[in-house]
Amino acid sequence: MLKLYHFWSSTCSRKVRLTLAEKEIDWVSHHIDIVSKLENLEPNYVKINPNGVVPALEHDGKIIIESNVIIEYLDDVFPENSLRPKNSYQRALMRLWLDLAETKIHKNINIISYNKRHVPRANQLFSKEEQLSNIERFPGIEKRAVMLKRFKNGVSNDDEKLATDCLVEAMDQMERTLVNSEWLAGTDFSLADIAIAPFIERFEANGIETLVDWGKRPKTGNWWKRVQGRPSFIEAYSFQDPNK
Ligand SMILES: N[C@@H](CCC(=O)N[C@@H](CS)C(=O)NCC(=O)O)C(=O)O
Structure with missing residues (x-):
């Protein structure tokens, strides 16, 4: 199960x-509200994912965390409709896209x-005091420190610009790859395409024009x-917020 x-x-x-959908595997949903209920920080969930983040997969009582690890695990355990190139070099390229994602x-x-x-x-849902105590509940030292720094100092325009430049670089790398290749890791759709796709949707949803300018990056x-x-x-x- x-x-x-x-x-x-x-x-x-x-x-x-x-x-899961590509491989046509049946699964049971356990929705974790990470926004308003902060169920990811509840002790029972932190036992499942010690980093206090989603996703986590439970397979026959075993827990697997980290989305990149989970998707490779699924392809290992359910080899039908394989989503990894057979060729070792292309498989290495696929893993580089997972890492970049x-x-x-x-x-x-x-x-x-x-x-x-x-x-x-956060301001809509919690007072400033509540936001601070929510950050203090985060299990990982590094994430807690990053969030605390952001909470105290905000994200500067310079940091935002550097982050955007890094994403532009990633999108340009995609375009160069797709000039010579139908999919990111070769001739077949693979986990590389899956690992990147949700972020493209996020760029579009956030209206980040420089990243989704398809006139400039037609292959992408x-x-x-x-x-x-x-x-x-x-x-x-099609999986929507079950609390709405
Ligand atoms: N490297 C992790 C990252 C997981 C992660 O950051 N998940 C986000 C949602 S995409 C999360 O649960 N965030 C909760 C929070 O930061 O409060 C993975 O790929 O599984």
Whole structure:
């Protein structure tokens, strides 16, 4: 039995739901509200994911965390409809995209989203005192420190600009890749495409023009159309907020 602990609009959760849909695997949903109820910080959930974040996968009583690890695990355990290239070099390229999605794209979109989305949302839901005590509940030392620094000092224009430049660099790398390749890691759709797709949707949803200028990056625009047309995309994105 597969149980997914996830949040409806989280990019990392969407990666896993896309993989499950591509592979046509049945799963049970356990929705974790990371925005208003902060269920990710409840002791019972922190036992499941010690980092206090979503997603987490439970498979026959075993817990797997980290979206990139989860999607490779799913492809290992359910080899049908394989989502990894057979060729070792292309498989290495695929893993580089997984790494870029986490260490460059996720990290920097998080910085850009802070002033635009996170602050207004937190102010609407919690007083300043509550926000501070919520940060203190975070289990990981590093994340707690980063969030505390942001809470005290905000994100500066310089930090936002650097984050945007890093994302522009990543998008340019995508465009160069897609000039010679149908999908990010070669001739077939793979976990590389899955790991990146939710962030493109996030750029569009946040209206970050420089990142979604398809006139300037036509190959990426075409790739994005093909990704959105896949039944797995429609299925993964049809999961809406169960509390509404
Ligand atoms: N590296 C982790 C990142 C997980 C992560 O940051 N998840 C976000 C949602 S996309 C989260 O749960 N955030 C809760 C919070 O920061 O309060 C993964 O890929 O699974």
